[in-house]
Amino acid sequence: MILLKSIPKVDKFVSNPAFKNCSKQLIISIVKELFENLREEILSQRIDSINEEELVSKTLDKYNQITSSSLKKVINATGVIIHTNLGRSLIDKNVFDRVKEIATSYNNLEYNLEEGKRGERYAHISKIICKLLGCEDVLIVNNNASAVFLVLNTFAKNKEVIVSRGELVEIGGSFRIPDVMNSSGAILKEIGTTNKTHTKDYLNSINENTAMLMKVHKSNYSIEGFSQEVGFEKIIDMANENSLIDYYDMGSGHIVDLPYGLQNKEPSVLDYMKFNPSLLSFSGDKLLGSVQAGIIVGKKKYIEKLKKNQLLRMLRVDKLTLALLEENMKALLLEKYEEIPTLKMLFKTTDELKENATKLKNEIDSLCKCSLVNTSTLIGGGTTPNQRIPSVALSIQIKNYKPNKIEQLFRENKIIGRIENDKFLLDFKTIQDDEIKIIVEKIKEIING
Numbered sequence: 001m002i003l004l005k006s007i008p009k010v011d012k013f014v015s016n017p018a019f020k021n022c023s024k025q026l027i028i029s030i031v032k033e034l035f036e037n038l039r040e041e042i043l044s045q046r047i048d049s050i051n052e053e054e055l056v057s058k059t060l061d062k063y064n065q066i067t068s069s070s071l072k073k074v075i076n077a078t079g080v081i082i083h084t085n086l087g088r089s090l091i092d093k094n095v096f097d098r099v100k101e102i103a104t105s106y107n108n109l110e111y112n113l114e115e116g117k118r119g120e121r122y123a124h125i126s127k128i129i130c131k132l133l134g135c136e137d138v139l140i141v142n143n144n145a146s147a148v149f150l151v152l153n154t155f156a157k158n159k160e161v162i163v164s165r166g167e168l169v170e171i172g173g174s175f176r177i178p179d180v181m182n183s184s185g186a187i188l189k190e191i192g193t194t195n196k197t198h199t200k201d202y203l204n205s206i207n208e209n210t211a212m213l214m215k216v217h218k219s220n221y222s223i224e225g226f227s228q229e230v231g232f233e234k235i236i237d238m239a240n241e242n243s244l245i246d247y248y249d250m251g252s253g254h255i256v257d258l259p260y261g262l263q264n265k266e267p268s269v270l271d272y273m274k275f276n277p278s279l280l281s282f283s284g285d286k287l288l289g290s291v292q293a294g295i296i297v298g299k300k301k302y303i304e305k306l307k308k309n310q311l312l313r314m315l316r317v318d319k320l321t322l323a324l325l326e327e328n329m330k331a332l333l334l335e336k337y338e339e340i341p342t343l344k345m346l347f348k349t350t351d352e353l354k355e356n357a358t359k360l361k362n363e364i365d366s367l368c369k370c371s372l373v374n375t376s377t378l379i380g381g382g383t384t385p386n387q388r389i390p391s392v393a394l395s396i397q398i399k400n401y402k403p404n405k406i407e408q409l410f411r412e413n414k415i416i417g418r419i420e421n422d423k424f425l426l427d428f429k430t431i432q433d434d435e436i437k438i439i440v441e442k443i444k445e446i447i448n449g
């Protein structure tokens with residue numbers, strides 16, 4: 001146990017010049033833990049010598065591990081535009097710059113500059129959204145999941161909400177309509193069958209305890225074949241006739257008509273607003289292409305009631321969210337789609353994708369075997385399930401490496417691609433123009449070891 005005595009004194013050890021640029025407090029805490037483990041290892045005779053230099057480098061490793069940022073930029077070469085695991089929608093750099101001043105200075109978030117008194121946080125963006133969507137009023141909450149929760153809790157606590165069995169969705173991150181309904185206090189009234197729901201199913205289920213007719217977007221699946229669902233416009237009619245609230249959890253909620261004929265299957269928020277629904281909600285960072293937020297639009301009297309729910313205080317959004325949303329909504333209103341990366345990517349033509357793919361191919365042709373591939377990808381984010389859109393990719397082959405090894409090497413360099421038909425692909429639908437030169441550098445590093 002003589003070895004125990006050779007563990008350095010903490011005070012002396014941390015004064016090592018190797019730590020001179022480090023936070024002393026953090027170094028001390030790491031060293032104490034390290035020495036504690038060392039003591040145990042000595043006592044259980046797992047080590048028989050102590051090397052101070054090794055201890056210094058172990059301490060620095062740990063220090064760097066803790067202090068480096070865990071959230072990192074990655075290059076999305078999967079082709080999936082709204083990739084939930086990779087942060088969904090991007091914010092344009094210039095838009096972000098315009099918003100920076102709001103975050104880094106005081107602002108009128110809840111201050112009425114004309115009257116010199118308290119103002120309303122949600123007012124900043126309501127005018128622009130109402131203009132954009134043709135709705136009476138709007139409310140912004142943390143995300144669409146909280147929008148659903150707030151709507152159900154406000155209007156259907158201890159009351160029945162009628163939903164088609166074909167629409168009882170589970171989306172990623174364990175958001176399940178029956179469970180959300182349950183925790184909000186609403187009572188789920190399932191109607192119809194998995195494949196078919198008729199208007200009479202809604203009408204037959206209405207009783208004195210019914211509060212709402214709800215429709216949910218089938219975000220990540222489709223029911224094909226012998227199937228039928230009731231459109232939201234019909235649900236709005238039935239709700240009106242029975243003095244009930246109609247509500248559509250639209251999930252993604254797009255405003256701009258989708259390319260590739262996709263809009264034929266997916267009416268936009270504007271299409272639905274023409275029917276004057278009670279309430280409709282969707283995500284800020286899916287096809288709308290902005291930040292994480294839940295956007296609830298509809299009739300003023302219902303939005304007013306939502307604002308009075310104490311829960312709103314728990315679900316409210318920050319100034320950064322509102323500032324980004326305001327800029328993005330302005331861009332949409334002015335049809336400046338180039339400022340919304342999600343839309344920019346969506347509308348990129350295969351010719352443009354080919355051009356970028358060729359640019360990269362020319363740069364790396366001498367390094368590895370690569371070829372242009374016509375392929376297809378998904379919008380993602382629970383928007384248009386099972387509907388593929390055309391794209392262009394570059395398949396990368398490296399001598400002696402299998403596709404999954406190549407995938408791993410790229411991933412270690414924060415380039416996330418995909419494997420298709422036993423080939424590793426970089427899909428250009430989601431690669432940003434300024435990322436091509438980064439990919440070239442990374443490929444050089446990968447190939448040259």
Ligand SMILES: *Cc1c(COP(=O)(O)O)cnc(C)c1O
Nearest residue numbers: 143144145217219251252283382
């Ligand atoms: C995505 C989605 C949600 C959840 O939206 P978040 O913004 O992720 O909270 C809720 N309902 C449907 C139908 C969705 O597609």
